[in-house]
Structures are given as structure tokens and as C-alpha cells.
Amino acid sequence: MKQLKAFKLALVVVSSFMAFSASAAPPPVVTDDPDDEPQHVPSIADDLVRADPSAPLAAHDAAVADIVSDAPFAKVIKNLAEAGRGERLSANSTTDVWALGNYAYTGTFNSPCGGDPDAGIWIWDVRNKTNPEFVGVIQSPTGSRTNDVRVATMGRGDILVHSNEPCAGGPGGYEVYNVEDPLHPVHLASVRIDDPNPLAPLIIAGPVTDVGVHNLWLFSQAGKDYVAVTTETVFGNFHIYDITDPANPMLVSFWGAEELFDPGVVASGDVSRNLDAAIWLFSGFGASQNRFLHDVTITPDGLTAYLANWDAGLVRLDITDVSNPQLVSVAIDPTSEDGEVNSHSVWPNANGSIVVEGEEDFSPFESQFTIDGSGPNAGTYASSEGEITSPIAEEPGAEMSGQTTYVGLACDGASVPAGSGIALIQRGVCAFTVKGGNVIAAGYSGMVVFNDEARGDALVTMGGTAISIPGVFVGHSTGLAIMGVANAADLVIGAGGATITAAVIPNGWSGMRIWSYADPANPILMSTFNTVCSANPTDPSCDPRGTYSSHNVIVEDNKAYISWYSDGVVVLDVSDPVNPVEVARYHRTGSEFETQNAGIQDVWGIYKIPNQPWIYASDRNGGLYILKEYGSGSAKNAKD
Template identity: 20%
Template sequence: MKKKSLLAGSLAFFLAGAPLVSAHDELSDEGDGKWQDVEGYGQVNPITVIEGGKNVENLKEVAAVPWAGLDGVNNRTADVYAHKGFAYVATKAQNSTGVRVFDMKDPSSPVEVSAFADDRPGTWQEKVVVKSVSTPYFKGDLAAVSVQQWSRNTVGGGTVLYDVSDPLSPKKLGFWELPESVTGTHELYLTTQGNRTLLLTANSNANYYSQGEVQDFVILDVTDPAKPTPVFEWDPSELESTYSGAYFKDRDGVNRRAFAHSVMTDVTGNYAYVSFWDMGTLIFDISSPENAELIGRTSFERNVQGAAHSVALAKGGTVLIENREVFNPDPSDPGFERGWGYVRMYDIKDKSNPVLIGDYRSFNSATQIKAGERAAGRYTVHDPKVVGNTLYLSHYSDGVRMVDITDPSKPVEIGSYVPKNADIWGVFIDRNYILASDMQSGLKVVQKNNGGTAE
């Protein structure tokens, strides 16, 4: 295991730097922040609009499941995942409403059958990942759920593990708890190596809040889900010598923000991709998890705002799709380009040297000329999923965007699904359906004309 302490004086550096709040889900003492309060937001998209072309023709919304609330309490959706005919929808509510499970036997009529990870008041659950695993300790369907405090220093966050082999009756197996000074696990991923199961966690700002006691990126062995065991941690100062108090100066001398936001692996479980905000996407060889090694990274030009939020892989893992979540389209730094966050495509045949080959920007996220001309809403890209040569993007007020990446250097938008007053957080492809979680209005199901499943 690797661990280093923060440099002395990092707190003073932090207080002197730019505000921590950089993302929709940036973790602060107040938890919820003000990201949802967009003037005129309710008038963003008064009607549902669906358009489709190559690979996504004949799109049709077949279900829109409003939240009835759980135990009489309403909440927002967070991410969405699907596994073996069930949809798992995470939620964002101060009283901990956990993960809601829907039977998708009839996708036009999802039926809520259970809820879990809802037993820790004062927390919310953003991310859920479900995998079928087989180890000497557990065989079945394992769910990992991120747990974040609504307000820090109140109740411990971290990651909770459940047996969802019977989705109607989830059973709690284990909990990896972070210090109360750390908000919790933000995003996470499950992977397997033979009969070994690994949990990779992005614990945003853990390095800063714990003063180096816990790092932002941690790998745990959960072969026995009842006993999650950390086997590797990574300190950002190993890469950037100027890293201190969650900031560093890049090669151009620009003060940049750095924290682990999300993580995923390739299908082999040998490589991890950690979205580390302005530090870029970090590529680790985790074939030996205890000795994981940083082997490559993406970086940003002087005019690019950074904000590496999440990734997907395409073309057999040779193309990296990097989503950048930028909520300040009119940056105060005149050296930064204007416009909401967009997607960058990298050739990673040589993982030690990612090469930028293209980008995709929705019409609304593209740079605009005059200040104040933007329509109400937030048009930054959020999360990516890939099936074959089609990239699916959750895009908040821009709904779900669908992009042909047959030639990743020349991505072409081929379809979109923008529900009324869209506020799309997550997207997942399950068989012949697009699942989308709308923060304000619940689970959406769109039928498409081609199959496949994306993770």
C-alpha cells in the first residue's frame, strides 16, 4: 500500500486558492451546494424532443416513471445501472433513500420491487455498480454503492456492499467506512481478476480533508465482501510535485484543482482509469493491485478548463473517451476557452502516451460569442456509455445525446432524447433500451432499434 502525507502548510494554501466548488457534485461541508439553482431552469425544454438516425433510428419513449417518494419522502435520482433485467437507480436525498430497484421484465412498465443502502440517515447514494462474481467467499450478484455525507463530520461515508442475487431481497454484506472528516466515496467500480474481486473508489478530496490519512484513489480487495481490505492508495504529489491542499500548478504555471472524481477499469480488470479533474485522466496498471503503477495520463492545453469527470472505452480499449464537466461556460480566467464541458477522444494504443484525436460538442455546449446569450439550463456533458460504435452521453439540460464514433477522430451526433425540462444525470444501455435518470422526474426508458449492453 502506498500512502504519503500532505505537505505542511497545505491548509493555508487551500484557503488562499480558488473555491473548492467546481462540479455539480463537488463535495463541500453543505453537501448539496447551489448547482441545481439555475435561473429560469423550469423553462429549459417545455416539450419532449426525440431525434434519431444511424444506429438509433425509431427512438421511442416507452416509460417515464415519476418518483412517488420512498416512505413518503421525495428525492432526486442520481446514477442508473442495469443488470439481469433489473434497473438500479441511486438517489440523492438528505434522509438516505438508497438505491431503488425496478423489475424491467416489461420495459414499458417498470415495477419498483425493493430498495437498499437506505439505512444511514444523513447520507446520499450517488453511484451503484452490480457485477456477477465468484470467489471462495461469495458467489452471486454483488452491488457496490457509494455513500456520501450530506454534511461532513456528522456520519461516516464510504462504500457499502450488498448481495443482490435476489433483487427483491438485497442483503447487506459489508461496509468500508471512511473517516468522518471525509465526505465519502463519490464514484466507484467493481472488477474481477480470476476469483478475486476488486473495488476501486474515488473519494473526492479525501487527501485534503483527512490531511493525507486516506487518499482520493483507493483499491480494495472485496473477495470477501464482508471484509473490504484496502490494498493500494495513490498520493497525487507522486505525479505533481507542486500538489498541495488539493491544488497544483500545471506546466504553464496555471493554478489547477485536483481530486479523484470517478474510476473504471477495462474489461480485463488490468487497467484502471481515474478521472482526476484538472490533473486529467490517470491510467494505472493494476494487474498486481498491491503494486499498481501509474503509466499514463491525459493533460490539458492552457486554454482548456480541465475538469476530467468520467470516461468510457471504445474500439477494444484503444480509444479513451474523456468527459469534462464544466459548469462555468464564461470563465473568469481570460486564458480559458468559453463554453460548457464537452468530450475529448484519445488514442491510447500506447497507454503511456494518450494522443488527442478529436472532440464532440453538442450545439448548446459549444463556445458562444456574446455574454448573456445562453439559454437557461446547464449544458455540460456528464457521463458516457459505449455500445459498438455508438456513444451515449447524459447531458443534463441537453438530455441524452447519441454520437457515431465509427471514426473517433470525427464523431458525429446521430440522435438525441431530451425529455420535458430535461435534467439527465445518468444513462445506461440495457439490451434494446436506453435508461436515463432524470434528477427532477425519475426513470426514463427509451426503446431503440439495436441491442447491446454498455457499462
């Protein structure tokens, strides 16, 4: 829920997919426009992007079998039941969960932010599974949140690492603790991370320093201990640190998806090559276009890393030599699921023959923009719904429709002609919020902003202060087509244009992909799996307040244990990767549960005690849940 800070890509503002974690993943650029107004420079719109190196892999992937669970409330629920819980009744506060021995650890999201006594890693004594006890907090650095936490027994004892991401101007990087006595954690190290590419400040037009960390993974290899880190740098998002001496972490290596685009690009020191690579990294598929690393899982032997690399796909690396990770393969199929890739989480089975990958998508509807009628320009065009505008889904018929009137830049209210219907506005000079406010005052019920000539048909998501009008952003040529003119010089303020319709149609949340790695160099997509609500966001069984994207996954004995936000915890049997079968689910609804949970079910994290029936799930609203998995019999009461 997928975070880079907002950067300027050669003076063109680009913000990443994940300021996030559980926040929506917007289209490639979110801007309020004034900061995006200086001189035009080479960008994605200028056709400088080289061919996608993942395309050949996608072409060889097998056809997808789309499996949809036949019953979100079926009898499989009986096979997974609540045993106990650790209450943290605070809306949207709890993040990931991990455990070691008799203690579980949960993180904290944006509120409370670091500096508040409740912000940080909550420690739970889970010796009594039916009654876990809160025993303390490892405080977050002031101004930062703790999205991820990992803990493992390593050479120097029980080591805990947690990520830092700014929530109020705090530091990034990660922290290292000794938790051999979980009641008295000992802080060992703070690590701050800069972009490893010395050209990054030049390409991004500013420093890329002290970046956030979103996820981590502890592992050992050849008698040494390491932590793998998902960094919010532009280049080299995958870092490996030697923490054999946990008080003195040392960077060993880094790798980034830019190597898929142009092998050796960072080492080359070539500005042009690195600029092209950066542009590629900020592109991708569907709504949330970027190719930045989100999560990593490393095999128990410490030799193989699986990288959930968003729109770069699922990357497998050989890290036998931790100082020099080597690419093995990329698993990607942009045609699967909803046209997104959004590789978010990953876990292999024990022998690595099957790998389960989770997609995350917070855009269950897609925009559809048409110029209506039978004229020469009638048809469908690319568009991006505004982040600050009223949701089109909440308009009558889930659409914004009407005749357009060209109103110019709409930066001066006095210059906007009075009217009704849809205001067609040219991008530039003032913020989208100002433009929207002025056309509302002039009587319009919707707005379409089209790009300026210099930036062409590149799309942005309109950001800034919210305004009470539906609206979309379209390319420059689309704006001209609406008015039926050849160039911007022919536009006349007050002239009527074509009738347009901007609608939103359901295209699903996101589910799971099951890959065969029988040949690790050539993974094959065997199937995808969705719940009823992730497949169809308008199904009557789905809570309109809910989030039905999959989130995290753990695989054990050919079962995938998945945290699935408002669908709860879902367990799949993936022993036949062509036909994954749901065998258990923990799902709660109703007013009584919402009172007990401080909100609807919203499961973020998942941890399973190896070879035991106990599962820990973190709910963003309610805290820690301890679940017990049962076999074919009914779990009437897990507390028995």
C-alpha cells in the first residue's frame, strides 16, 4: 500500500504509487499544476522510452485460468476461527505483523505518527493464544511510521528490524533492535539510506536522500546475517545489508528494475541512459504506473530472492553471491487480472516449484471517456479521473455527460463565460483547484482539463484541494478533438464543443497469480484467483465501504495464507496450480463486530507459525487477531 517521496523528473513532477501502503495507487503523475509549470523537458510523452524488455516474457506466458471463489460465506469459513485477539481499537492504525517465539509484533501506520507514545511496534505476549497481552511499544522515530517489522533468531541473538517512512517529516531507513528480552528491547542501529546512483540528484532535479523503507527481510547465508531492504530510492530499490554485527549494518549490494531496461545503466554513469531508465521506471501498465520494488521474499537457504516489483513484474534473483545479485527471470503478464501488473507480494512453496504472487489495486473502476455522436472525432479516448474532483461513480448513472464549452485556462473567474454542462479547460498557469472553483461559480456541472501543447497527450491525476465537481484530465489532442479544431490557436473561449461522456466501469480490485517455476528461468502463469468481491466490486454481497484487494501472502505446504483487507483472511490450496481452491476463510461483518473492531474488517498483515495451526492477522482497525486453522471438521469454537 505502494513509497517514494514526490520527485521532479527533470522538472516534471512525478509521484510514486505508494505514499502508501493502504492508500490508493494513483496514475503516474499527481500534481496540482503550478509546481509543474516550468519549461517542458524530455518526458514520457516524447517517445524516449525504449522497448519494454518484459514484453517477450509476457508473450510466452501461458493462458490464464481465472478462478473465482464460489462462495465468500461458504462452509470453508468453519475451517478457520478466532482463538483470541489483542485489541488496538484505532482506525487505520495497525500495519504488518510478524512473530518469534512467545511474542508477536505489529506496526503502526500514519496516525498516530512517530512521537506519539502509541506510535511504533506494538509487542504482544502470545503464550496464551486465547488471550494475547499487550506488553509494550518500540517507539517510532519522531515523524515516522513503522510499516513493516521482521524478527528472527540470528548469530547475535533475536534481532528485530522495522522500517521507517515519514508521516510528519521524520527519517526514513530502518532500525535494528535486539529483542532477546522482548520486554526490554535494546536499540542497536539506525540506518539512513540515499539513492545509490550518483546521477539521481541530477536526473530527479534534487537530492534523493534519507528515503523511506517499505519492507524488509531477514536472512542468513554462509555464516553471515543480512537484511534485505525495499528502499524508496529511484534506482536500486533492492538493498542488502550485512548485519552479522547488528550494531554496524554495512551495505553489501543493490539492484533495481532499471537493470531490466538497460543492463549496466547505473554503472555506466551515462546521463542520457540513466534519464531514459528513470522515465521507464515511472511508466508501466494500467492506472498505477511505475516499476518500483514493493516487497521481497528470500528462500530459507538465503540463495534466492523473489522481488514483487510492481509493473516490472515478479523478479527472481540469484543472490548466492550477495555482493552481486544475478537476474534469473521475470514473471509478468499484463493481460492477467485487470490489465494492471502491480506485483505487490510474493511467496514460493517449499521446493520453489510454485510461487504465489499478490497484486494490489485500489482502483476497482476504470475511467472511460468518449466523444459522443457520429462525427469524425467520435470515439473513446484515454483519460484520468481527478483525485480532487467529486467521484464520477457517485454521479447519476455513474457518469458525467453533457455538451462542452471551451472556457480557456479558467484562472480568472471574470474570464470564464457563464454556462452549464461541461467546461473544457486548458491546462496551465493556475492550480486545478482554482480552475474548478471558477467553473463551478460560472454554473458548470463538470469539467474536462486537457493538456497543453508542450506536454502533449501525457496524462496526470489532478491533485490539490478538493472541489465539488466531477472532472477528468485528457491529452492535448483529445481537447482539440472535442472542439473539432486542428490546433490550440483555433480555440475560441465560449465556443461550444462536442457532447462527451466520462464514465467509470468496474474492472475488479485485485487477486492472486499462481506461477509454475518448474523451469526457474521461464516461469509460466498457471492461474489467477479472486474472491467474489475482488472480481466484482458491485456485487451485492460486498460492503461499499470495503477494500477488496489482496494484500500479503505466506505459503506453507502448498497452502497460501492471504490477508485480503475486507475479505479477511483467505486460505487457498495451490497444490494444483491450475485450479487453486479456497479451503478456509476468516471473515466478519455486522454492527457487533464493527463495534468490537473499531470499524469494518480490514486485514493487512499475515503470519503463520511454521508447522502449527496458528495464524496471526493484523487488522488496521482492530489490532491483532489470533486464528486457528482446522482440517475438514468444523471449527465450532477455537477457544475450546
